[in-house]
Amino acid sequence: MSMNFAWSPEQIAFYKSVVNFAQQELNQDLIEKDKSSQFNQTGWDKCAEFGVLGWSIPQEYGGQGNDPLTTILGLEALGYGCRDNGLVFSINNHLWSCAVSILNFGTQAQKQKYLPALCQGKSIGGHALTEPNSGSAAFDMQTEAVLQEDYYILNGTKTFISNAPLGDVYITFARTNPDLGIQQGISAFIIDKNLPGLTIEKEWSKSGLRTAPMGELVFQDCKVPVDRCLGKEGKGYNIFQSTIGWERSFLFASNVGIMERILDQCVKYARKRRQFGQHIGSFQAVSHKIAEMKMRLELAKLMIYKIGWLKKEGKRAFLESSISKIFISEGLVETCRDAIQIHGAKGYITDYELERELRDSIAGTIYAGTSEIHRGIIATLLGL
Ligand SMILES: Cc1cc2nc3c(=O)[nH]c(=O)nc-3n(C[C@H](O)[C@H](O)[C@H](O)COP(=O)(O)OP(=O)(O)OC[C@H]3O[C@@H](n4cnc5c(N)ncnc54)[C@H](O)[C@@H]3O)c2cc1C
Known part of the structure; x- marks a missing residue:
């Protein structure tokens, strides 16, 4: 069967609407929230209103009923538009580790009791x-x-x-x-x-x-x-294996969006910042870092869309989700480190927000199975 994940005009419109929503509604007072470890309750409520908290849940339980590939696109757009990576992480946890587990394994009574409130964001999972x-x-x-x-x-x-x-x-x-x-x-x-x-x-x-x-x-x-x-x-x-499969596959779609946001920021900065009479993007040492970011981004997208397509076809994506989990989480750390280097001192300064991106990114190599554990899974699947 040939893979097909070409986007429809509706999906492209959906992506753009999520980016616009996230950029306008979710990024207020981020530096302060980060300093005081404050949960973004207003952002959470706005996401609930926008339907984010029920993207992958069928309409009969109060969700939006999006297919897996469209959900991946939405999560990627959320990661691109929302600079509050903590909020995006909370949403992904709520969706994949709690709501989807109840959807896939709950009795009818359990689904009716818990899912509508989870989709409306009245209940946090x-x-x-x-x-x-x-x-x-x-x-x-x-x-x-x-x-x-x-x-x-x-x-x-x-x-x-x-x-x-x-x-x-x-x-x-x-x-x-x-x-x-x-x-x-x-x-x-x-x-x-x-x-x-x-x-x-x-x-x-x-x-x-x-x-x-x-x-x-x-x-x-x-x-x-x-x-x-x-x-x-x-x-x-069995429930854990299924849950973690969804989480590993989908949570990292948002990290792909974060990668693209940081890449765009670096391109803009490298074209604008001048040293030695020329913009820094003209130095190969800088431009090659940005080219690497783009390569990582495109490969990450291919991996995550393949997973969305497999899930849409009702297939398992066990090997693919381990590969993409490692590739995207480690790739995002690399991208954040290079972005700091490209921005010089500004990269290290809190107000420019890149140091926070790096701190946020490191967790991805630990949660949902460490990089070492996932390399072990890949090796086991190869019969080693
Ligand atoms: C931001 C964040 C959010 C989290 N959220 C949740 C959550 O919501 N729910 C939840 O239940 N947990 C959560 N966790 C915990 C997370 O799942 C664990 O941290 C993770 O499974 C690793 O366990 P550990 O920290 O005990 O490390 P350990 O298992 O003690 O591992 C320590 C080191 O040894 C390595 N190691 C261990 N075993 C092997 C092996 N067999 N082969 C090679 N290397 C090995 C590890 O890769 C790691 O480098 C979260 C963690 C983080 C950082």
Whole structure:
């Protein structure tokens, strides 16, 4: 089957409308918000109004029902237009790790209960997997859920959780039957923030993505009603694999938009800034950095659109999403470093906002599976 991801006039109009919306509505007071680690609630509400929070959710549950390729284009446009990378990261977490998990694995009742509020942005979603002693080895988790009549009793700690403590709903994972191993012994749960026995603690301060909150969920004899088990008991591993597949594939579409925004900024600056009587873009040492940025951008686009096309065809994109996750996250760090170098001292100064781009970009090589873990996945898929 031949790949086809040529954009229709409607998709091109959609891209432009998202860029315009994001540039006009989402970039206010960014330096201050970054300094004070302030979540962009106004931006969030505006995104909800614009439909962003339900792009990938069918209309019957309050979403926009966009196909995967159109959603990728929208996320890319959001990354291009919105310089608040923390807000874009929060939105992606909410969409891919929470809403889409409920959509794909929830019962009809769960979908009706949670999805409309998530699409309207009245409810903020998150995904709680990582624990103090299990990061990359996520399935060495200690959190356990014991069934007692109509409730599961959860005990354990989930840490480095994006959108906590602001979140209203989290998808979490716990051991329900360790004897059955990883494949069948772990279950997923939909957790409301107000459940008795759940405290949301510790707001972490971090180097970048400072406008995206990050906290810790502590379960102490937390009573979770049985109807909050997502999918069937024991299906946690399958749910995680599917969720992380969507997240790895789509979250990084926004980073492609960020790459293009920074490239455009560098081209503009290199054509304007003069040293030694000529614009700095005429020095090969500068122009080649920009050419590399363009090469990375075009290859990143090809990769991410291929994933969108595969998903649209209902196919898996396991290998492709690991390749693109590494390529885009590491490529964005390179692009940010080169952009700082091209801007000289201005690149390093807070007011010019490029140092923030670099701080924000570094996280991408860690979350959603580190670069090392993804290289390992690619090697395994090659039979090594
Ligand atoms: C900004 C941000 C947001 C996050 N949001 C969430 C969230 O919403 N929900 C959530 O559950 N988690 C979240 N995380 C946590 C993230 O998933 C973990 O940080 C990540 O899985 C790595 O785990 P770790 O930090 O414990 O590192 P470790 O697993 O301890 O790894 C440390 C180092 O060892 C390397 N390493 C480990 N194992 C191997 C191996 N087998 N082969 C080669 N190298 C290896 C790693 O690549 C890394 O370089 C977030 C993290 C960040 C930075």
